[in-house]
Amino acid sequence: DREESFGIDESLKELAQLADTGGLMVVGSTYQKLPFPNPRTYIGSGKVSEIKSAIHALDVETVIFDDELSPGQLRNLEKAFGGDVRVCDRTALILDIFNQRAATHEAALQVALAQMEYQLPRLTRMWTHLERQAGGQVKGMGEKQIEVDKRILRTQVGYTNAGKSTLLNRLTGANVLAEDRLFATLDPTTRRVQIKNRKEFLLTDTVGFIQKLPTMLVAAFRATLEEISESSLLVHVVDISHPLSEQQIEAVENVLSELDVSSIPKLMVWNKVDKAQDPQKIKLEAETREDVVCISALTGEGLEEFCDAVQHKVKDSMVWVEALVP
Numbered sequence: 279d280r281e282e283s284f285g286i287d288e289s290l291k292e293l294a295q296l297a298d299t300g301g302l303m304v305v306g307s308t309y310q311k312l313p314f315p316n317p318r319t320y321i322g323s324g325k326v327s328e329i330k331s332a333i334h335a336l337d338v339e340t341v342i343f344d345d346e347l348s349p350g351q352l353r354n355l356e357k358a359f360g361g362d363v364r365v366c367d368r369t370a371l372i373l374d375i376f377n378q379r380a381a382t383h384e385a386a387l388q389v390a391l392a393q394m395e396y397q398l399p400r401l402t403r404m405w406t407h408l409e410r411q412a413g414g415q416v417k418g419m420g421e422k423q424i425e426v427d428k429r430i431l432r433t434q435v436g437y438t439n440a441g442k443s444t445l446l447n448r449l450t451g452a453n454v455l456a457e458d459r460l461f462a463t464l465d466p467t468t469r470r471v472q473i474k475n476r477k478e479f480l481l482t483d484t485v486g487f488i489q490k491l492p493t494m495l496v497a498a499f500r501a502t503l504e505e506i507s508e509s510s511l512l513v514h515v516v517d518i519s520h521p522l523s524e525q526q527i528e529a530v531e532n533v534l535s536e537l538d539v540s541s542i543p544k545l546m547v548w549n550k551v552d553k554a555q556d557p558q559k560i561k562l563e564a565e566t567r568e569d570v571v572c573i574s575a576l577t578g579e580g581l582e583e584f585c586d587a588v589q590h591k592v593k594d595s596m597v598w599v600e601a602l603v604p
């Protein structure tokens with residue numbers, strides 16, 4: 279049903295944005311409705327010819343499919359398109375981007391592992407078993423030793439491009455890479471935040487999500503995401519100006535539900551209110567909802583309220599932590 283609320287057009291738009299993030303120039307897109315995918319070429323033979331003509335007319339180098347292709351389909355399509363045309367799928371594209379953007383050794387290892395996991399089921403059908411094994415390795419390899427007071431560590435999560443880095447920069451004056459691209463943030467960045475005379479806290483920015491995020495990537499980044507389970511507060515940053523913000527919220531919630539973090543207090547931040555079509559309406563709606571603050575990381579609007587909400591929430595969770603200490 280996720281597929282239904284997130285339609286073909288939106289999915290292709292996001293795919294185009296992913297391709298752009300991966301450094302490709304998108305020259306066109308197309309789709310076909312079939313009762314079931316063609317086992318040999320995924321699309322029908324007429325569509326193959328149509329794309330082949332477009333490849334020649336537009337001098338196309340890469341054809342990306344929005345669904346996962348079997349190794350056989352991949353080979354057959356490359357053969358059918360001919361020449362040096364590269365055929366790949368959404369998962370391979372995402373892995374490429376992660377590869378380009380892995381800034382630390384740890385992230386690079388996680389990506390390498392995810393790439394292996396992508397290859398493995400193409401060699402054998404023992405997919406879940408291998409995924410489990412590999413997942414265990416990541417945890418051992420990737421455990422991070424951040425020396426922090428766990429009681430005040432918070433992790434923010436959000437959809438990719440929601441404005442997490444911008445918010446972090448705005449709060450700390452730090453210079454974290456903020457780009458209008460997907461997955462600018464792969465490695466968690468932790469910053470100390472102190473605003474006016476409020477208590478200091480630590481803020482960690484974590485990897486963003488997209489629709490149809492391959493499960494293997496969630497598994498590979500489990501070590502990174504597991505920091506979430508040690509947080510005092512989970513801040514979910516949403517680009518509220520995005521027409522699909524509701525589906526994006528759902529995508530993040532889906533990943534979170536796989537991580538067993540239901541006991542951690544949560545705060546939802548509706549960011550980019552300056553860019554929203556009807557900011558007034560959104561602000562009013564946020565006011566009626568507990569656990570939602572409305573901000574603009576760009577203009578600074580609502581940041582005071584955000585910090586107040588954080589202090590309030592963290593105070594509650596500290597009481598909870600202290601209650602566990604004999």
Ligand code: GDP
Nearest residue numbers: 439440441442443444456457458550574575576
């Ligand atoms: P991240 O992927 O969640 O870390 O997102 P970024 O912080 O990199 O922001 C993605 C894009 O949104 C950048 O181009 C930012 O300048 C822009 N952006 C972030 N916050 C706001 C905001 O409050 N208002 C507007 N208009 N743009 C924003």
